[in-house]
Amino acid sequence: MIENALTALDALTDPLRLLALFAGMLVGMVFGMLPGLGGVAAVSILLPFVYYLDDYSGLAMLLGAVSVVYTSDTITSVLLGAPGSPASAPTAIEGHALAKQGQAARALGVGFLASMVGGLVGAVVLFVAIPVAGPIVLLLSTPELFMFALVGLFFASSMIGKDLAKGLAAACLGLLLGVVGPAQAAADFRFTFGQVYLLDGFSLTIVALGLFGVAEVISMLAAGGGISHERMTVGSWGVGFRDFWRHKWLVLRASLIGVLGGFVPAVGASASTWVAYGHSIRSTKDKSKFGRGEIRGIAASEGANNATVISDLVPTLLFSVPGGPAAAIFLGALFSFGYYPGPRMISQHPDLMFLIVWSVALTSVVGAAACFAISPWLARLTRIPFAIIAAPLILIMVIGAYQSTSTMGDIFMLFTLGALGWLMKHGGWPRAPALVGFVLSGPMEQYFWLTNQIHGWSWLARPGVLIIGSIIVIPLLLSAWRWFRTHRTPGEEGPGDEDAPPPDTSRTIALVLAVVATAAFTYALWEMFTFNPASRLMPALAIVPGLPLALWLFYRGLREYKPDFAHDAGELQILIALIVYAIAVWMIGLSIPTIALLCWMLFMRAGMRVWTGAIYGLVVFAVVRVLFELLRGDAPVGALLPIS
């Protein structure tokens, strides 16, 4: 085994292969930074070039790209607040809050180091686990997978926040978004409104970009000025290193959570990142800083998402069942090189397995170093007026969203969910529980249904189920005991201070959102009765608590109503402009509305001078067109005016 590992290392140090690895890494870094474009886009764009290389170089190139995406996405998440990829949404929450306080360097430093450790832990586990990973994956049958989804939900409950009603309602809304599309249990298509686009449900990328990215861009555009009002200096990494060292065990635990998440096919980086983030909240005594810039949240989620992307390769290589979308493309590349992953893979191609381990390990270290090197340069961007960055940023998000089906539906959905995210942001609804609910509702329903169909109720007694169940039950018992003790001893203070006034919440928007949510839940309730009984369970789980909560929030909204809308009118104007842009693209194709949007942003909002603005706008437009060609082959064509 050691001998194979050394042979593989020797094979990788061939200059051409190293060059391929680092070329892949560079592409992965760029795509990781572009919000909405991640490992899948990076691997897709590299795939054709891979076929010009020999098998080891080609695979090293793909691995270089895959392993660095979750390191470099930290940069976008922290500096811009738009998640560089769906799995870095927690980093966007905590990291961007820190960046606004002028602590970008600290957030980035911890993020990169945690990413590196996550990647290395993934590589080590892959190395050690190659002989034993097969049985572990086989141990995880549907009942165990269902329990993992429950653990995820349990951890997610710690993200609800102070306003219990709004947090729970947001989670229910997320669950409801997650059940759109095909039901797992019976042949129902739920809440598709007769649209073919919705037959597959929502894409995670679009939901994450919409809820977090679009809303963030709108707020920053409206605020004017740069991203940070403080001077963002990314130069001294010392604090970040110290923070990382203080939380090293958290990073390690988060990485192991990520590794486990990767073993479960098709759960992926997003779910395990949220679980790790939830774990960091649970294991922190003073929870007050979560959501306002807590370094532990970054440490945990960055450790987890990098580890997941590597261990995703375990089911891919051993069972030919891809762990995630990027792993699926990697699998396709393996097929094309004549490798057929499966039970024989380890005995037939041990060198290849170790080549993968080395590529991942090397990229994790070099990628983190490269991110450290470029961050100070990128941080300077945060001081120029945001409107200048916003234009390309929004267009990149459009391209990222357009990757999922390359129909107009992607673009409409991005801005519709963007509007929802904006309403939630200003209505005081936490967006994290919504995204977690969305991510988990699919696997929870699927595994519950399969488990019950296959095993009846006997699965409850399976040892694996009991072990995983104890992850939920033991902390619950512990906190119940603690609660019991504090409440029996007089004089001690219970966990309190619930009535802190929510900052920057618009009461008008809260009311509007309550009305929207009430309407959505009411309609969903009505449509639910047309489904097969087996397809009703998961929607019911969202609607039964969701509708009363929405009604309660509606009532509360009416009672607390104050005409404070003027405050957010500027942001609403930008939101409307973006929706008009989407409709215009649908009507007259990509080019004209994009040029109009660029003109509006660069001249009206950013106040650029005619010539600089024109040249910059032209460059942005050209890059956008080239990216469309490169990634999709065709830009959207207008329905009324058939040009793109």
Added chain:
Amino acid sequence: MRKLTTTAVLAALLGLATAAHAQDGDFAGKSIDVIVPFGPGGATFVSAKFLEPYFEKHLPGNPEINVIDRPGGGSILGANWFEQNAKSDGTTILFTTSSTANPFVLGQKGVEYRLADYRVAYSHPFSAVAYVSPSTGVTSAADIKNAKAPLIYGGIAAAASDLPGLLSFEVLDLDVKSVLGFNGRGPVRLAFEQGEVNIDYQFTPVYLTQVVPSVEAGSAVPLWTGGSMMDGVLKGRDPIAPELPSVYEVYESMNGKAPSGIEWDAFQGVASVTYAYGLTGYMHPDTPQGVLDIFEKAVTDINADPEFQAESQKVTNGARLNAGPSTEAAIKAALSPPAEVKEYLRTLLSKKFGVKM
């Protein structure tokens, strides 16, 4: 993952991407888009990439082939896109499976493509093999009715690629519990290895690389294949696994007579689209016959190419491509089944599997 060769990128950069037209049977300097309505990394995509170099080599003028994935709507979105955008000169091909054909045959909502009107350029057989777990006590196909344990089949959705497997259970009158709702056939195979389901169908390439090791290790027992077309009936043995009987033969040995009746007609129709013409390259309805003749010639050349023979031996045990009028006639016939077969399928799917039509 779109048209992604350097030349395409370059052409795009220079704004020179112009429509290609095949004239006089020559594709020189042209590029052909092969639209796969599934994600990259899936079996259909991988097969399209597998065939790409051989078509580039054997089509006259050596056109450039771009395999383009357009996933969504369970393949309906990609096929609808093809309906709206395909060129009628053979430079746009829809390469897909029964997952696109079944919604068309069943008249599902949202289907805009007129699959039965399309021309058939070529098709790649993609048979499937049924196998059981030894825990059922079954040792061969003849034994299947004596299973000790209840048979549990795992699938994705009744109206998609699981349909022929489910229909084969109807033909053989087997009492199989179908658990639908898996993410793909890969997770089903994992569930089989974990002992959660105990009867499964896998497409041949997967069977050869993933299941055969289990068969050798004694943890899976192969039963039968979907069969191959012989004199217009789906009764022949599959060249990919010639040691296994076809569903037709299994029925014959169980009942002492050839299968007939509506169950058989439905199975044969659906299974021939799924297996015998597993992956099919469709073209625009107005594509001239000349272009189809060129593809038939290319397919003959590809089948005779020793390199293709060697490679396909590894992947599909040497399956050959089909093309020409008889292939097209058979596929079109299977895509327009008689009204009573359609009615039977719709009733079965809605009564037994709760599919809404």
